Amino acid sequence: MKKVIAIVGGGPAGMSCALWLKNLGFCPIIIEKNPQLGGLQNINPFHNTWILGIWGRTGKNLAQELRQHLEIECISTLLDSQVQRITKGDNFKICTADYELTAQAIVITTGQRFKGYETIKSIPGSHQLLRSPRVCFNPGAIPTTHGQVVAVVGGGDNGLGIAIRLADTAKHIHLFVRSKLQGFTMNQNLILRGVEAGKITLHKSAIIQSFERLGEKIKIVFKESNNQERELLFDSLCFRMGFAPNTEEIVQLFEEGGMGSLELNAGGYIATDAFLRTPIPNVYAAGDVANPRDPCVATAVAHGAIVARSIDEDLRSEQI
Template sequence: MTERVIIAGGGPAGVACAIWLHKLGADVLLIEAQDRLGGLQRRSPYENLWIPGVQGRTGQQVAAALDAHVAALGVPVLRGCAVTQVSADGRRVTTAQGDVEARFFVIATGSRPRSGGFTASAKVAIGPGEAMEALDVLDKPVAVLGGGDNAFDQARFVRDRGGRPTVFSRTPPRAQNLLQDMIADVPVIVGPYEADQTAMTVNGEPFAAFGVMYGFEAVIPDGLTPELDNGYVKVDRFGETSLPGVYACGEVTDYWHPCVTTSAAHGIQVAKAISRRL
């Protein structure tokens, strides 16, 4: 098989898809905007306890292992090369290094933390991981905005680093009970609130830092208009979008349940579906 398949996004889904297509003999090119592969795992300095058979590795180490695997197999990759535009049919992909044509295009661009109108800074972290760890929280009041798992998890890390977190959730918290129980000593304010980044206040109360944990949103390359489902790319059971020849896998599809293992599995399924068509 010599037909070219272009995959945009080098997270677990894109990497798995690229590896399998490469091993199946397809002419595949993986394009990643960052200088390293790994997706959201690049942001996580925490041990990832959820990947079967992988123990004692942080998310960042998992990301490094994905990058090393691709390199060891000789999978063609463009690192540090953002996809700036894709033709409506997905056949022509424009990057900083020029245009590339393909028979099949795979959207594996994943998701990014929602900003909620805030701007990342030395005092405002958007999303979990590195940004939160970079905040100066020792003996300082920190407002964690959001009511999901990440909000409660990050509040715990702030507390354990010597900070004084308060969780603000507009609705009853959605975080699993286990995480809520872990920070029983942390104030949780439920109800409407006004967070002012300029004044660094929430409902008029001053805070030294904000942690914005408003969930994630899909990242879709410019030029493509696939059918969406609740903001994420809608796919059929084979991973094909509403655009013929354009596939999507991993967190950009809100695959149940989004994590490293399910994203990788979804990428493999898409690779198999494309290889059959090739």
């Protein structure tokens, strides 16, 4: 009988791992909490220009094509499903609300989520921004800011990318960066070009002190590197505060199931060896949740393949 491998998370890493496992003679089952597979690419409306051999597709298009591929391969999938319990005897027993699976190995591919309101919650006045149509946290959204004065908060690629994009049509962009610019050199150069062209003002080492809604405008009080307090009025705010790994639930499940703790690294990502094994035997992690240096579809897909090869090696050597 084919060995069953449970894959928790149906983004590119989980889907790639499932395909490789099927090709290697296993029976993979993907457990995905959302109603459809695709992970973060489901919220990416931009052209994904980073994958060799695939061009002219948005992230959403790509997610759809990955789903179609798995359908053609008849890979088993539990959608709208979350793991509620994991225990270990000879094998792993994995329970969702509707199913109980027995699996020989578990792959964690739960990815990341973008950081939202929680990152500014402690700043005075932030509650006034909640549910405002002029405030945007979603890195997959392109707010309409034509002719507006816009604050973009965040110095990574998502912050730089949206600042560059909005600078074409906004009246002016103020880019707030806590320390220094961190995105790709190409994006940093485009920001500096926008600064030279007078379209973007860069506030480096800027610490936001407070927010205040004043009619249609939002006031930001902030301190820059010289420690001087300043205030500016904006029509729209765009927060691009980075990502956090989806590890809390899965870590708790392993602890409650008495299997020991998954090791986390400094950023809270799952620690693995070079072949993506966790310290818990037959438990693996792949994709963004395993903290690749370059989190993207290509690394997620590659991770999926590496884990499948590790499982093949480990479960074969257990038989010998």
